[in-house]
Amino acid sequence: MSKIIHLKKAEMESIERVLRRAQTDISKIEQDVRKIIEDVKTKGDIAIIEFYKKMLNIEIDVKIHEDEFEKARERVSREFIEALEFGSDNIREFHRMQKPKPWMYEMRRGIYVGQIVRPIESVGVYIPGGKAAYPSTALMTVIPAMEAGVKRIVATTPPDNDGSINPHVLTALDFLGVKEAYRVGGAHAVAAMAFGTESVPKVNKIFGPGGIWFTAAKMLVRDSVDIDFIAGPSEILILADETADPKYIALDLISQLEHDVSTSAVLVTTSEAIAEKVDRIMSELIEKVERAEIVKKAYGEYGAIVVASDLDEAVAFANEYAPEHLEIHVSPEKIIDVLSKVNNAGSIFIGKYAPVPLGDYVLGPNHVLPTGGWAKARGGLSILDYLKIIDVAYVEPSVLPELGKHLKVLAGFEGLVNHYKAVEARIDNPENRS
Known part of the structure; x- marks a missing residue:
């Protein structure tokens, strides 16, 4: 059964089904x-x-x-x-x-600000x-x-x-x-x-x-x-043009589908020919790969091949999907332009020689990534998740009158007059006058 969907022709329900993918519903448990x-x-x-x-x-x-x-x-x-x-x-x-x-x-003169970096203790x-x-x-x-x-x-x-x-x-x-x-x-x-x-x-x-x-x-x-964040079933979206290798695409989709029956695997391409070739290769491979039952069930439920009219439409779809893993298979001269338009992805793999499985194990970037559309709000796990960025400020007494003047207006508007009084006491202290 063909998994091809044309963005221009598809009914909204078909597109929403692809975007929806497997949800993390804890209500029953x-x-x-x-x-x-x-x-x-x-x-x-x-x-x-x-x-x-x-x-x-x-x-x-x-x-x-x-x-x-x-x-x-x-x-x-x-x-x-x-x-x-x-x-x-x-x-x-x-x-x-x-x-x-x-x-x-x-x-500003007399106002020193900065940040210190501290690890979470445990x-x-x-x-x-x-x-x-x-x-x-x-x-x-x-x-x-x-x-x-x-x-x-x-x-x-x-x-x-x-x-x-x-x-x-x-x-x-x-x-x-x-x-x-x-x-x-x-x-x-x-x-x-x-x-x-x-x-x-x-x-x-x-x-x-x-x-x-x-x-x-x-x-x-x-x-x-x-x-850290909520990570659900694995996802891959591959964005491809007419220069992509359809067998590589199929193998990369399958590499993620073998994780779990709830895995999502989507190709969005500007090429009808690539879509048809990948569709055919998937039908052939899916019956004989390792973990075939898992792959078949996941692809049947959460797999799709989406045909876009141009790269802008393909990128727009990818941004709306906000995948955990995004592979970009386009001609070299298009890579920078496409990458500049991608806003939402947990991790991005560029070119046909950087498949997601390398990132899962040995490339270096983290494989703990946001799923279910959460890549619209954050990226993958990083060292920043283990750190606290703490703001630091130091003020010389000579600038207190200027700071206090503006603080008084803003704090007064919010009805928090004691905020200003804490500063006023320092302004009025003779020891703080230059």
Whole structure:
């Protein structure tokens, strides 16, 4: 069945279906998640231990111990360690470049203003587990924290059915030097990091993607602890002209579709020929790729091939979609113009040799990105999310009369006269007169 939609001809309902994609709806589980949060808040470790006894019939120790890290290292290949080293070097360098510098200058005579940069003191990172393990998420959430100078980094990750932790996740955490790691997942992990338990320390901010129960809990604890942002199912939008390679496009769409049945994968192109070729290749490949059932279901529900009349219309559609990942496959002379018009994307990959999977693992930019249209409001996870930018001001007494004059007018209008009185006392102090 063809997935091609023409923007000029399509009914609004078809376009809205593509834009809508999979939504993060916590309404059906909200009450259950609230109970979990309250249970962990009240009972601490016991709530976590009882949950895994009931759900998996296993006895767990919430804390992950040093001997588990040692055994994990013995179970992973040298190639895996080398891949961690290569990827982490790039991720570290990229996030180091993001770090802002403190500054101070004399804005007006006698008025000095600036900013200082301080790390958040403690953060919690979540490494998803369950159907698959994601050591790459350890790299993406821990390395920016380290580069920011965060003093305490706490990691949580769910156990397997036998209570063990995936050795590749443990090795990644060990490689990064994270020793405060805990065996807990989903909503229980969020509650533990938000409020603390006998084992898991309370943190100032929680980071990382996860499933619907984890995401719901993040939404519900925001009054008690800061979070990075809400990340839902993966998304890719590829913007292409007639020079694009249709097979590369199809493979890149499939590379993201294999994540989950709720993944969205969209091509918007100015070329009818490219649209038809990609449509045909997808039909051929989708039956024989790895994880075919997941790919087929996701593409059937949230995949589309959109034909635009020109690049401006294609870019406008991409901006409205605001994808987590945006690939730009256009001729070299058009790249700068197209890029200059893109406003909304979590991360952008330019040219046919920079597919999203490289960014998922080894390029350097972060793979924790806004989804569901939130790229209209923010970019991906960065070192800035682990830092506090604090404003600083110093005033010489000689400029107080001028400042006070204007403050008196504005504060008086708002009825906050004591604001001015605090300054007036300093103006009237003989010691402050030059």
